[in-house]
Amino acid sequence: MSAPLIELNSGIEIPQLGLGVWQSTPEEAQRAVRFAIDEARYRHIDTAAAYGNESGVGEGIASASVLRTEVFVTTKLWNSDHGYDRALAAIDTSLRALGTDYVDLYLIHWPLQDRDRLLRTWDAMEKILADGKAHSIGVCNFEPHHLQWLIDRGGVLPAVDQVELHPHLQQRELREFAAEHGIAIESWSPLGGTSGSGWGPNSKPNTVLSDPTIGDIAIKLGRSPAQVVLAWHIKLGLIVIPKSVHEDRIKQNIDVFDFELDDEDMARIAALDDGQRVGIHPDEMNLGAPD
Ligand code: A2P
Numbered sequence: 001m002s003a004p005l006i007e008l009n010s011g012i013e014i015p016q017l018g019l020g021v022w023q024s025t026p027e028e029a030q031r032a033v034r035f036a037i038d039e040a041r042y043r044h045i046d047t048a049a050a051y052g053n054e055s056g057v058g059e060g061i062a063s064a065s066v067l068r069t070e071v072f073v074t075t076k077l078w079n080s081d082h083g084y085d086r087a088l089a090a091i092d093t094s095l096r097a098l099g100t101d102y103v104d105l106y107l108i109h110w111p112l113q114d115r116d117r118l119l120r121t122w123d124a125m126e127k128i129l130a131d132g133k134a135h136s137i138g139v140c141n142f143e144p145h146h147l148q149w150l151i152d153r154g155g156v157l158p159a160v161d162q163v164e165l166h167p168h169l170q171q172r173e174l175r176e177f178a179a180e181h182g183i184a185i186e187s188w189s190p191l192g193g194t195s196g197s198g199w200g201p202n203s204k205p206n207t208v209l210s211d212p213t214i215g216d217i218a219i220k221l222g223r224s225p226a227q228v229v230l231a232w233h234i235k236l237g238l239i240v241i242p243k244s245v246h247e248d249r250i251k252q253n254i255d256v257f258d259f260e261l262d263d264e265d266m267a268r269i270a271a272l273d274d275g276q277r278v279g280i281h282p283d284e285m286n287l288g289a290p291d
Pocket of ligand 1 (some may be wrong): 249
């Protein structure tokens with residue numbers, strides 16, 4: 001079964017579940033993307049300039065048996081490309097690497113701390129949208145105060161905000177704020193992350209998939225812990241991009257639309273939120289920012 005579509009505030013539809021490729025080499029990404037499209041009916045791939053694998057993603061799509069236009073492709077503007085001119089150059093570099101003339105969604109990867117530069121980047125994002133190089137534009141890792149900068153500015157609102165979100169970091173306040181403004185939330189590290197050790201200064205190892213409550217629900221439903229966690233995201237209406245380079249897991253992760261968690265399971269998972277990140281807090285991120 002393929003993933004259902006969700007309509008963004010841009011009027012464009014996005015498949016609710018896609019393949020994440022962070023920490024995949026270009027070769028791994030090429031293989032995973034082709035397999036996901038041809039063998040597991042994925043129609044949504046999420047990459048970023050900073051992942052260093054846009055070329056592999058592009059090759060994976062080109063080698064699959066469907067048209068480019070049938071696959072929803074997201075990429076992201078890296079921190080060093082903030083600012084008007086740099087952003088316009090960055091999209092062209094990404095499009096060349098991907099081997100395509102548009103992306104379905106172009107995202108600012110991190111807000112950084114410089115409001116004025118960020119607003120100039122958003123000016124460029126609007127131009128990228130107007131030029132047809134992206135069919136929707138959005139952001140990642142924006143807290144409500146960053147979103148408020150764009151709301152106060154007027155103009156195009158982000159179609160999505162892609163943030164760290166999983167049962168240990170449920171982002172309730174941000175979800176409510178985004179819903180009020182018609183901004184869809186996408187969950188990154190939806191399974192709790194790729195890292196065995198966490199990568200932010202205050203982050204902890206991923207313990208979502210070994211959580212006893214998740215395990216308990218998985219046994220009850222005859223599903224894997226990853227499938228239970230993905231069903232939780234889906235029931236909350238979130239867009240979700242689990243990463244895997246393993247064929248069995250790629251298949252398993254999209255095989256989640258034929259069952260649902262009940263209210264009791266949802267309540268048990270709601271109680272697991274301890275605010276624990278596997279990544280960095282957006283207010284602490286300035287990696288690669290221009291001077
Ligand atoms: P791998 O690529 O080796 O399969 P995220 O939460 O960022 O999507 O990260 C998911 C992490 O969990 C990755 O390290 C991935 O590793 C692993 N993973 C992905 N799908 C599954 C699954 N179905 N069961 C167990 N681990 C998974």
